[in-house]
Amino acid sequence: MNIGHASAASGVSAKMIRYYESIGLIPKTVRTEAGYRVYSEQDVHTLRFIRRARDLGFSVEQIADLVSLWRDRERASKDVKTIALGHVSVLERKIRELQEMASTLKHLAENCSGDSRPHCPIIEELANEDSPPVLAKADARFGALGKA
Amino acid sequence: MNIGHASAASGVSAKMIRYYESIGLIPKTVRTEAGYRVYSEQDVHTLRFIRRARDLGFSVEQIADLVSLWRDRERASKDVKTIALGHVSVLERKIRELQEMASTLKHLAENCSGDSRPHCPIIEELANEDSPPVLAKADARFGALGKA
């Protein structure tokens, strides 16, 4: 099976499959004489595992740990649970940060008439000389949501 | 006032001030003969405005819009409200995605004994041949939380 087929079968883009190989998340594959990568059903299985972990928001680094724990049939379930719960707490912190942002903004927007007049509490809050941080301490790096 | 002072007064790092200038979010400053950037109180005020908007998770692109609306004393509050509410809906979608991830993981972890035995429903779910996506469609790009 070539990379395009493995991609379709696993839901991981060919680009990402090559990337995962380059960073060592998955081992280098067998190649045909022409240099084409060849994948087995087991490889596709691994790729699906990786995709599901990505869907759950695990980082590539965490996924590497999960994959090796997956391969180790003797590992303790505690080790897996530790990673999962650690990730849950990161997710929950992130959720709280975003909820704070959203509720602050909603509160401001509720007090903004939203008509053609210039008065606007949203802008006024952002411009407020006296209120240092708008929120306590929401790590701005996790607030940015890209150009979605 | 030089850039270090402006940074301390606004809470925006000197690195970011230069970056914001380079991308046109803030105008080029006056320079001393030696080439040092010089900032006024008004500039610091603008930087604080920007930092607060960042704290609320606005993208630089959105901040550019907010800054120009801020400067325009005749603008309609509707324009500001539209940006804010658009951002709120993005935040809320993101929150729902993360909540789905967290609840799926918590559910799996609750059923994982977390002891030294190998049985682990978390790994088993990730490895499950039959369940295509773990979650409906959580954009993986927003699931990754960096190496926090």
Place this chain on the structure above:
DNA sequence: CTTGACCTTCCCATGATTGGAAGGACTACA
């Protein structure tokens, strides 16, 4: 006049992902 703290520009790295270019390989069809 030296020391240290500041400033300047420039380049690089992050994380996961996508895009594209240039070129080789394979398949199907005439």
Place this chain on the structure above:
DNA sequence: TGTAGTCCTTCCAATCATGGGAAGGTCAAG
């Protein structure tokens, strides 16, 4: 056999906001 079209390969670049650091100029205090 030729050729068109689709696949594959590698390499390079961009995203977004931010930090790190190097090399070198400037400034203020001692």
